[in-house]
Amino acid sequence: MIYSWKIIFKESAPLLALMALIGIMGGQVLHRIEDFLFLFPIFLFLLPVMNGLGGNIGAILGARASSGLHFGSISPNIFDKEMGENVYLTLLMGAATYLGVALGIAASSTVLDLKVAMINLIIIIAGAGAIITVSTVILTVLVSVWSYKKRIDPDNVVIPVITTLADFISILALYLMVWVVIL
């Protein structure tokens, strides 16, 4: 495994361009619902937090799966036992963090004046968190095994794909939850 910036660029550039396209699509959706955003500041506030977490959870699982695949401790099979163990840990992480976030933001909601009832806030965050975590984990396993089988370095592929998809999913999940709970 010897790195050369040219090879990294060749593997990463087309993918990053594709991810930029998806990211921009997400942005265009935001642009579309701009009025909704300015009406519910809670959405703008929660977006980076939820986006970040979804991406982070996927990134940890992705980095661990990539190292495991390189190392040979995980075999390229979506039902691999060691992979299952990693998935279990990631779901645990997701549940703990989103719960922590929900409680933390609910506790500070009186200070922040977010104009949303505390119970609604918890439902929005927990619901969106569950959607984001489960879909991110499934996608991470699929993408890492797929790229390894295609002989593309999973390190170069998994994180960009997952963080971008997680962002897109977060925008939709949050919009869905805010829409269901508040409207």
Added chain:
Amino acid sequence: MNRKKVLFETLPVLFLCVLGGALSGFILGGMVNVLQLVPGLIALIPAIIDMRGNISSTMGSRMGSAYHHGLVEEGLTSKVTMENLKSSWVLSLFVGAILPLIFWITSFFFHFNVGLKSVILLTIISALTGITSGFILSLVTYSIVMVAIKFEMDPDNISGPLLTTVGDVLTLSVLFFFAYLIGGVLF
């Protein structure tokens, strides 16, 4: 695999990242004026933040794998580090330049009327933000991996979340700065 070690290393970092995310939320909330000043900027934000996070965390992930293979040496000029840094810089430049182009093209499909002046403005802002934050983040990536190794932590457990979070805060701040400077002062 040691379950406790994984959770013990990841959870504190994840919570730290939540605080970072909240900070980005505040920055984004405070940007509303600038967002209205430069039309179309809001559509670029998710992609710009993502790309910076993507470029640095893939470098972190590669350095993590290299570390597990025993290939990482100290010093910025060592081969593995230098090639990884170079790839980050070239990718930052590349993505910074094509983002506004993609934005411009997709705008037609979303039926937004974006003027040529806006596209030029967004291109300058995006390219400057890309190069600046890409360069800083590549050095941050190297530092995080080195610090993790020094404290005998698995870089895979912390570099991804830390980088996407630092990337968000840094990129939004740099973007804010250039958008304000170019959109607000110069035009």
